[in-house]
Amino acid sequence: MDVMPPPEAPVTRANQRAHRSTRRLAAGAVLGALAVLVAVGIPTSKAALLAVVPDLPVPVTPQPLRVPVHTCLTWQRQDATDAKAVSCTQPHLFEVTATLDLQDFGAQEPFPDPARWQQLVAQRCTERTAQALDDRFDPFGRFTIGAIKPSEAGWRSGDRTLRCGVQSAGRTGMLFATTGNVLTQDQSDVHAPGTCLGNDGKAVGDPVDCTAPHAIEVSGVVDLKGAFPNGYPDEAAQDKMLNTECGRLTKDYSGGPAVATNKGLTLFWETLREQSWHAGSTRVDCRLGAFLPDRSGFAPVTGSVKGPVKISKQPAPAAPHDLGPFPQATPPVAQVDTPPPPS
DSSP states (O other), X not given: OOOXXXXXXXXXXXXXXXXXOEEEEOOOOOOGGGEEEEEOOOSSSSOOOOXXXXXXXXXXXXXXXXXXXXXXXXXXXXXXXXXXXXXXXXXXXXXXXXXEEOTTSOXXXXXXXXXXXXXXXXXXXXXXXXXXXXXXXXXXXXXXXXXXXXXXXXXXXXXXXXXXXXXEEOTTSOEEOBOSOXXXXXXXXXXXXXXXXXXXXXXXXXXXXXXXXXXXXXXXXXXXXXXXXXXXXXXXXXXXXXXXXXXXHHHHHHTSTTHHHHTTOEEEEEOOOHHHHHTTOOEEEEEEEOBOTTSSSBOOEESOTTSOOEEOSSOOOOOOOOOXXXXXXXXXXXXXXXXXXXX
8 A cells, every 4th residue: 555645845844944044154552553644744934744654454443542642652664553652761753742532523524635634733733732842842843743643444433533743754754763752852953963964856855874965964063052041042143153153063073164165065054943942942953065056956965075075066856755764763962062152
């Protein structure tokens, strides 16, 4: 049975940061048989991702899954038929934030199409998830709001249970395991230095080996919290600090102050939004990349800045969408650089 692909742009993870400010420096319980997954982002300027796993066989007398808020779930198979509840201290793919009964959908109501599911999750899971996370959810961070919905066969049998939750979804639909409850984790959308993010057409994809074509190479991570103890810094203040700190980290990472520039790479970063800051996200990636000649997107770069680099003038093909779990848990990103308050 085939996996339904995510919808076309603009409803894609790759576009979710299209409106986010970017600055550049020129230098055990089995549940899979009862449900399928819907992953959507909060309907802000961060566009949504919709990923639907195929309908799965349903037992003759299916029982809707009932699990408490903050229960963590994981699975290995792409169709999630082996999904189970685990301790949140173990790697997992989904943390439940609410279980809703869609009682306003009668027995004769047709099974919602993907667009309608996306709308339902956005309308009904967003507020409940914010409540479950004490209004400390970062909609521009590493987690997205999603849901486990009934299978079509389960819907026909009367299952109207929608299980809301949060997950770490890649730009191409892949799910990344995390460890710990969301409230105990830094939600900053950062990556360990040396991580390369692949190309998805002209946009940014999921992590790849740096020897493969990629859009971005992370050269460092800056935590702005210590530099701004009195609260959220505006973009100008962030830019000033990140210009200095990312420049220093990239010089150390690449082996010299002009190594990246001499290889045709540009250093840039994304400033934090106030909503992210108040949710506790205070870290920012320092990123290296190259742009296509017409500046319409990211050029494929082969090789790390630490060695030979080849930059293509042609856009990369669209990345294949993979709705399954990433084969291993993503390690937490260690705090790399914490600048003091500006003098």
